[in-house]
Amino acid sequence: MTRCSAIExxxxxxxxxxxxxxxxWVRDHLTTCPACQRRLAAARLVRGMIAARAGDMxxxxxxxxxxxxxLPRRPxxxxxxxxxxxxxxxxxxxxxxxxxxxxVLYQTSSVPGPTGFxxxxxxxxxxxxxxxxxxxxxxTVLAAVLEGNER
Amino acid sequence: MDMPSVGxxxxxxxxxxxxxxRSLQGDTVGFGVLVRRYERLVFHVAGGFxxxxxxxxxxxxxxxxxxxxALSRFRADASFxxxxxxxxxxxxxxxxxxxxxxxxxxxxxxxxxEQAAARGFTAGGTATEDAAASRELAERALAALPPKDRQxxxxxxxxxxxxxxxxxxxxxxxxxxxxxxxxxxxxxRRVAERLVDGMESATREADDDKVQRxxxxxx
Numbered sequence: 001m002t003r004c005s006a007i008e009x010x011x012x013x014x015x016x017x018x019x020x021x022x023x024x025w026v027r028d029h030l031t032t033c034p035a036c037q038r039r040l041a042a043a044r045l046v047r048g049m050i051a052a053r054a055g056d057m058x059x060x061x062x063x064x065x066x067x068x069x070x071l072p073r074r075p076x077x078x079x080x081x082x083x084x085x086x087x088x089x090x091x092x093x094x095x096x097x098x099x100x101x102x103x104v105l106y107q108t109s110s111v112p113g114p115t116g117f118x119x120x121x122x123x124x125x126x127x128x129x130x131x132x133x134x135x136x137x138x139x140t141v142l143a144a145v146l147e148g149n150e151r
Numbered sequence: 152m153d154m155p156s157v158g159x160x161x162x163x164x165x166x167x168x169x170x171x172x173r174s175l176q177g178d179t180v181g182f183g184v185l186v187r188r189y190e191r192l193v194f195h196v197a198g199g200f201x202x203x204x205x206x207x208x209x210x211x212x213x214x215x216x217x218x219x220x221a222l223s224r225f226r227a228d229a230s231f232x233x234x235x236x237x238x239x240x241x242x243x244x245x246x247x248x249x250x251x252x253x254x255x256x257x258x259x260x261x262x263x264x265e266q267a268a269a270r271g272f273t274a275g276g277t278a279t280e281d282a283a284a285s286r287e288l289a290e291r292a293l294a295a296l297p298p299k300d301r302q303x304x305x306x307x308x309x310x311x312x313x314x315x316x317x318x319x320x321x322x323x324x325x326x327x328x329x330x331x332x333x334x335x336x337x338x339x340r341r342v343a344e345r346l347v348d349g350m351e352s353a354t355r356e357a358d359d360d361k362v363q364r365x366x367x368x369x370x
Binding site: 049 | 177179180182183186187190191193194195197198199207208211212215216219220268269271272273274275276282285286288289290292293304305308309310336339340342343344346347348351
């Protein structure tokens with residue numbers, strides 16, 4: 001390996017070494033080789049620029065306090081639940097009224113359900129068959145069929 | 152350079168997760184501990200992208216406020232450092248979007264103090280001699296690199312983070328960081344070589360002028 005290629009390979013490490021502390025063979029070579037002088041000068045320049053670019057990036061005194069003062073107030077974990085239920089209690093009367101209205105409409109509709117509030121005596125055998133909650137018996141089904149034929 | 156930690160930091164003030172839980176219960180003091188723990192990391196990340204110190208501070212503050220708002224999504228097994236670094240990175244991308252990348256700077260474009268800083272670097276000097284000029288030179292010379300490549304270069308080569316750590320902060324894989332790093336190093340070297348060429352030709356011209364003046368004077 002030539003001295004030029006050795007300097008090319010190790011230029012970053014050599015750039016970190018102060019000039020007087022460079023190995024003797026490197027110093028000797030640099031006095032006679034402008035290409036290696038240029039190579040090493042560029043490596044030192046890159047090293048210096050990167051260090052300069054990274055410097056002066058420390059936070060100012062009191063930065064953390066500045067951030068904590070700017071923080072939005074975070075509500076305690078219980079508070080959101082309480083806030084959530086407040087409008088729900090306000091809606092309770094409306095909800096009750098809606099349930100009562102639906103119940104009345106349902107009971108007065110033309111096809112009432114088997115709620116037990118109305119007598120089933122006046123119902124036909126077919127209506128009993130459909131609305132009744134008891135298990136189906138053969139007689140009931142037969143009565144419903146015959147009644148239908150009579151109509 | 153003293154490098155800020157990326158991972159979990161278990162101190163007497165509590166682990167990251169304990170501080171997150173306290174913050175979720177409205178304890179701003181707990182969140183303040185998290186801010187102090189990771190503020191330097193966030194400044195390093197934002198500083199890798201942005202030039203203006205005020206802008207870096209704005210991004211850092213915004214990153215912590217966004218993290219505070221999104222704290223309920225933070226997982227117990229996650230690390231706060233990479234998470235906040237990613238938030239800061241995204242904010243920087245948002246700011247840089249739409250901004251035109253600057254042209255590669257030539258030696259003649261540099262101010263006298265920037266040229267002096269460059270001469271100092273090539274001779275093996277450090278950035279502390281004229282920190283403002285050095286930083287300005289670095290900013291102008293590296294401004295032509297894509298922001299993500301520049302970020303990888305600063306995190307890895309200047310701040311000493313591993314590719315995996317830089318990847319966690321940038322929201323990409325270690326392999327992607329290594330690829331960016333390779334590209335950024337090559338581009339930075341090319342910029343530096345051009346500046347060295349410009350510096351040498353300027354030095355030669357100045358020497359020729361001096362010789363010419365001395366000759367005229369002796370005649």
